[in-house]
Amino acid sequence: MDKNQVTGLLEEIAVLLALKEGSSVFEIRAYENAARAVGSLEGNLEQLVKEGKLKGTPGLGSTMIKRIEEAVETDHILFRDELVANTPQVKLDMSRIPGLGPKRINTIYQQLNVNSLAELEQACKDDRVAHIPGFGKKTQEKILQGLEFLSQHSDRYLYDVAEAEAERIRAALAEQPGVVRLQIAGSLRRRRETVKDIDMVLSVDDQAGSDVRRAIMDFFTSQPSVKAITGKGDTKSSVVLNSGIAMDLRLVNDSQFPYTLHHFTGSREHHIPLRRRALSMGMTINDYGLFKVENGDETLVPCKDETDIYHALKMDYVEPELREDMGEIDAAARHALPELVQESDLRGVLHAHSTWSDGQNSIRDMAEACIARGYSYLGMCDHSRAAAYAGGLSPDDLKRQGEEIDKLNEEYAGRFHILKGTECDILRDGALDFPDDVLASLDFVVASIHSNFNLSQEEQTQRMLRAIANPYVDIIGHATGRILLGRPGYPIDLDQVIDGAAQHGTCIEINAHPSRLDMDWRYVRKARDKGIKIPVNPDAHSVAGIDVMRYGIGIARKGWLRPEDVLNTLDFEALMTFFHVRRSKK
């Protein structure tokens, strides 16, 4: 059992414990901490267990080490299995209802004897929930709304959907009188691939009157995209937008803005060690300020922005994308954070489709769109013949497409370059869909899996590794095939894939399409650490599809990528040299 699976089991135990009566919240937290501790361990977990190297890891005491050893050696944690056996499924289901936590779940379960969400819904409609002591009409109504929400939408939204919603409201609010600072916070600011809700922080002058504040809140809750108002006050208002996304707006005095913005940007995982660090330095931090604590007295440490907050804690500024407790606190303290790649560092587009296969625009249209966006090259990667559903090209088609590209390149006369490429299918056995001589005739090759998703993890991994070892494969496309909120990726051991790619000098793309954002940022960093070059690819099927590059950049930044780690920050000459050198080494 590997690191991820053990992390998953420990997290599961934390949830199960929370749903068990009489659990200690500190025991629950200990499992959450242990899961994080295991997740951030360096190296192979089995190896670490064998060599007894877990001892001394913060967060892992003797019990946790025993549990981890058990998991690695037997693929089970008996303690977890017992918890599962004793936890009714309906409790786990209820934990997905917004606003319903473990305490009230247990109360409902005890008092009403419900065994499914459908029975819970009926209990609400029968007015039985409202009669539980400590509950009431509003709570019951909220549970009904929560159930409705669950059935209507899965509770997460794609980044691009949420960003568009948030940006529309941000732009409107920015025009309001009295607004000093205004920023999107939360997981959206951290550029998570999916988000649960939208957080926004707004400041007014410290001397602003309540009329100004109320006017802003009124304006917010009356936005056309607001479907329902779920809370309204002078400092916080909550709404549900037409798309179903929940949104909170916090309104603070401008002097509080940096602290509040920081607090609501999160992540929770980032804040826990940060607060611990503050405590160790005689300070305490919350959404209203950073305070020096002396003899029980708190004095505010003045900060004009988030940079000041981190500096006061003797750290470098931590970009929001990095605030995930993935080692950024330590790196910021050691002044060792990476200079993150930006969209403006990108020089060209690799992996785009045209009407030759399933794209909507001609090669010329795609090239012109790239030029208009300031790029200096375009790598055409239409599908190969196995992808019949996408109008995959035969070797002969590919040759004729190459002639069209040659003509266009002549026209552009060095001002812009189109690369001849392919998104070649990786067949079931790991062979490529084109023979080597066809691949050799191209400038570069992207290879992707589009079929046989149901192989075992071992088979899928070996299939991928064989493709990686092909000397003509330069880039692996969308490494897991996942569709966010749609389907999980095919089972594959990405650690092995990354090792293989590092060994053969093969690149792994970040597919910038907002439904893919694959390879996942948690693995992007691992790949970077092994020296793998990572292109940010739009997988564009139209001119508009080129504009997704910025979502890919968000993921690149979450993966700690610097400009030099991203393949398409190279200019055209350097890129061609990179491909030539790769092939001549084989």
Next chain:
DNA sequence: GCCGTTTTCGGCCCGACTGTTTTCAGTCG
């Protein structure tokens, strides 16, 4: 369950909001 110049007990990150109460528990980020 973890941790320790307050070391083997007694803490553990913090505060607002909501809905229920009439002083507070539960949830969230």
